[in-house]
Amino acid sequence: xxxxxxxxxxxxxxxxxxxxxxxxxxxxxxxxxxxxxxxxxxxxxxxxxxxxxxxxxxxxxxxxxxxxxxxxxxxxxxxxxxxxxxxxxxxxxxxxxxxxxxxxxxxxxxxxxxxxxxxxxxxxxxxxxxxxxxxxxxxxxxxxxxxxxxxxxxxxxxxxxxxxxxxxxxxxxxxxxxxxxxxxxxxxxxxxxxxxxxxxxxxxxxxxxxxxxxxxxxxxxxxxxxxxxxxxxxxxxxxxxxxxxxxxxxxxxxxxxxxxxxxxxxxxxxxxxxxxxxxxxxxxx
Numbered sequence: 001x002x003x004x005x006x007x008x009x010x011x012x013x014x015x016x017x018x019x020x021x022x023x024x025x026x027x028x029x030x031x032x033x034x035x036x037x038x039x040x041x042x043x044x045x046x047x048x049x050x051x052x053x054x055x056x057x058x059x060x061x062x063x064x065x066x067x068x069x070x071x072x073x074x075x076x077x078x079x080x081x082x083x084x085x086x087x088x089x090x091x092x093x094x095x096x097x098x099x100x101x102x103x104x105x106x107x108x109x110x111x112x113x114x115x116x117x118x119x120x121x122x123x124x125x126x127x128x129x130x131x132x133x134x135x136x137x138x139x140x141x142x143x144x145x146x147x148x149x150x151x152x153x154x155x156x157x158x159x160x161x162x163x164x165x166x167x168x169x170x171x172x173x174x175x176x177x178x179x180x181x182x183x184x185x186x187x188x189x190x191x192x193x194x195x196x197x198x199x200x201x202x203x204x205x206x207x208x209x210x211x212x213x214x215x216x217x218x219x220x221x222x223x224x225x226x227x228x229x230x231x232x233x234x235x236x237x238x239x240x241x242x243x244x245x246x247x248x249x250x251x252x253x254x255x256x257x258x259x260x261x262x263x264x265x266x267x268x269x270x271x272x273x274x275x276x277x278x279x280x281x282x283x284x285x
Contacts, residue, residue: 001090008091017093018042018086021065027104029285031075033058036101038067038084045089050101052082052168054255073103078174078253078280079142080166106284109144111249113264114275116151119249121162121176123284146178148246158244172262176249193217245270253280 001011019041028034038048048060048067054077060069084100087093109121124145148158161179193214197207245267253260264274 004090011091012093015043015088015091015093018046018088018095020084020086020095020097023084023097023100025101027285028055028071028073028101029105030073030077030103030282033070033072036069036071038069038086038097038100039065040067040086041065042067042086043088047087047089049085049087050082051085052080052101054080054103055082055101071101074255076255077103078166078282079103079105079107079164080173081168083168105282108281108283109251109260109278110281111251111260111276111278115271117274118149118151119264119276119278120147120149121145121164122147124161144176146176148244160246162249170250172250172252174251174253174262176251178247178249180247249276251276 001008004011006014020038021040023036023038025034025036042062042065044062046062046067048057048062048069050057050071054074056072056074058070058072060067062068080103081099082101084097086095086097106123108123109119111119111121113119121144124143142164144162144164146160146162147156148160149156162176163179165175165177167173167175193210196202197210197214202210246264248265249262251260251262258279260276260278260280262276264276265272266274
């Protein structure tokens with residue numbers, strides 16, 4: 001500001017807070033490049049920083065109200081995101097867009113627990129890039145099917161749904177939130193059919209069929225909810241939680257996906273902090 005000969009108020013008027021209207025990007029896969037476009041209001045000299053050392057800017061340009069960049073993801077990394085930080089020149093006024101960029105793909109997690117269990121986490125539903133963002137939208141958690149095996153057994157003794165989240169700021173930067181078996185998925189068919197019925201382009205014959213299925217699903221959901229209030233059911237669920245009770249896994253993943261390490265939080269009977277080792281493998285784009 002001294003070099004330009006202006007005071008702070010004048011500098012703020014000349015170099016105001018950047019405005020991000022939208023961030024448009026496709027799926028950025030490990031080792032690949034992708035284009036990103038950021039629309040908004042930016043003065044000349046504005047800096048754009050993608051906050052993830054695994055994502056590099058190959059080339060970039062700022063023209064008027066649009067910033068464009070070619071980004072490259074490091075090879076061998078897992079699913080992750082990058083916040084976008086936009087910095088106005090001179091004043092250094094900053095604005096951020098959380099999870100502006102996503103590294104997607106399909107991955108399988110193979111984990112070995114210190115208590116002898118073996119755990120597999122496989123992609124469940126969604127597109128090939130999981131929860132990858134679309135234009136002007138944030139990335140949500142990736143959904144997985146999680147299978148638990150006892151030592152020496154080929155069939156899983158427990159199957160659960162889980163959601164994977166990523167944090168740039170934690171050393172253990174991956175977390176699996178494991179859903180409670182049975183209870184959490186009661187409404188899933190009901191919700192899926194409701195979403196389909198909301199489509200105005202749905203053919204009338206298909207709409208009528210879905211309405212019949214919806215009524216059946218509602219009846220089954222009501223019956224299941226009534227069952228959940230029965231003392232025998234409650235006691236059985238409590239015992240099951242004592243035998244299992246695993247609800248969260250946190251993992252640290254080094255570059256390349258080998259040497260994954262972390263802990264699993266379960267019931268006191270299983271262990272509050274069960275140590276895990278394993279690997280992460282990309283199985284699709």
